[in-house]
Amino acid sequence: MEPADVPVDPSPVLREPAHRVSRRAVLMWTLQAVVVLAVLLAGQVAWWFVDDAPSRTPHWVVGAVWLVAGGAYAVAMPQWRYRVHRWEATPRAIYTQSGWLWQERRIAPLSRVQTVDLERGPVAQLLGLASVTITTASAAGPVTIHGLDLPVARELVDALTAAAVTEAGDAT
């Protein structure tokens, strides 16, 4: 059943990308989780005042459930993410690893890069962080690196832009 031209090399392994993101990214993800929790809390408070039923037990139960789940999320997710998120750029390609429960590795050859974006959300600005998004001609292929130190991100954008200019053709 094996096609003849499968390479002889038994186990080519992709190593992890070389660089971690900024340590402050953990703080950024924590803050983002806290914002989500605050929205949930607002909903809970609103429910407390709107509800006319005499029993307050459902409120305590629901509140306890999301507090435990949300708290675990806010504590575990950022650390987990930080351990997973990595990136590396070579003159030929960009290679990233991201996610926590769902993880993915993405590789895009620089010859197919169309645009390079640097984005800074409010939390990222507060912490001096930035994310870099590299788009190719495929709608499915944007590569985003979150939580880079701003100087690192700027340097990366310059390097990628220079590399993208020297290559021709985007395979559309």
Added chain:
Amino acid sequence: MTEGWRRLDARMLLVHPLETLVRFLPALLAIVVFRAGSDDSDRWELYAVPVLVAFGVLRWVTTRYRIADGQIELRRGLFTKQTTTARLDKVRTIDLTAQLHHRALGLAKVEISTAGGQHDRLVLDSLSVDAGRRLRAELLHRVDPAVTGLPSPTGTPVAVDVVPVDAPPPVGDELLVRLDPSWIRYAPLTVTGLASAAAIVGFASQGLSRFSQERSVFRDGASWVARLSWWVDVLLLLGVVSLLAVGAYVLTFWGFRLTRNRLGTLHTRRGLLTNRETSIDAARVRGIRLDEPLGLRLAGARRLKVVTSGLLREQGGSDWLCPPAPAGVVTPLALRIRPDEAAVSGPLRSHGPAARRRRLTRALVPAGAVAAALVAARLLWDWHGSLLVLVPLLLVGAVALGRDRYRALGHTVTPDHLVSRHGSLDRQRVVLDRDGIIGWKVEQSFFQRRVGVATLVATTAAGAQHYDVVDVPLEQAYAVLAQVSPDLLADFA
């Protein structure tokens, strides 16, 4: 006005009022019905007519297009002038659509798609069929020495490819496939066919419900149906749905013809009432997709689609290279478009026991949940016991589905193509050109990591934008990567 601007065909002046008329037909009917019962003789709705005509004239006067400096420009609007331009080398596909009223006037709507997709679409509504074909030839054959040798296409358009509507394909064009009327038997076997049947039923019932005086017909009909035994109902339903699916198939694919010119441009023509011609630039084709939905597979049939950029909205089958047809027709056709025997019909590498377990779990969990709910309903609310018959059916069906989905899973790499197959009810085999792949993803969910499999995603600018090799063992995923993009892996291995 500068050189080279061309207008739409003057006959489009009739098209726009006609379309407006059709769109407001229900409102007009309502007005007529309302009028019948009153003595008011003031025909104020007629004032709309000059407005409509004026709008049409305005559109005709203000819309111009030209081909100049390697771009096609479309200029519209009186107060807000809007100019859309597209570089000629970004033109991917060109659609010529002629609905009934277009055909009566000898017109066709020309839609030009470029790399960017939806918002980069240039629509010329309408040109005469000849002018549309000429424009298409200018746009797609721009690299043809026969065309580039001629004066530049800015002045009077050069007369290339002037074909009467029903003429055979021009000499030199290769006829790849022509619809055989016997293929219509496959229409009820596809989800597309059933969906269009459902759409027709919905449309018809909405239309009929406007005529309230005929409700008694529905009531009589309903009570007549209710008196029949259940298997007659099922047969009736099957019959009606099949008829509708066949009708939709005939409307869409009647006279289907796929040709290829000497530059490799693929050209389809189809439709019973609405004629649609699609031209796909060969340089933009990144592969083909063989579809074998369950129904077609059981009947020994399949269909063929093209993977290309510029057809983001898969508009009613523009990407179809062959409607449902016997495998003995489709497979050789696929081989003529992508002459790679191993990719089109060769054996695939299967994905192993972990993938098999995952397919079974995914089929069994929802079926098990429904079965449990049925049992619970029987025990708690005393539902009718005959429903419990469904429980073993559900479970057996789920196992069969999971096994079939596993059998479908497979991939292979040939010197030119990456091939991936998956799905049971909607099985598809994608043959993707290796040089059309512009990036990779290796995705792993929590459960996939535990059993050491991954989903390998090849991203591309064409078709669905990404094609997946599902639940492949991680080392096999990397092997595919290494084989298709060895230079990339060399950097990170």
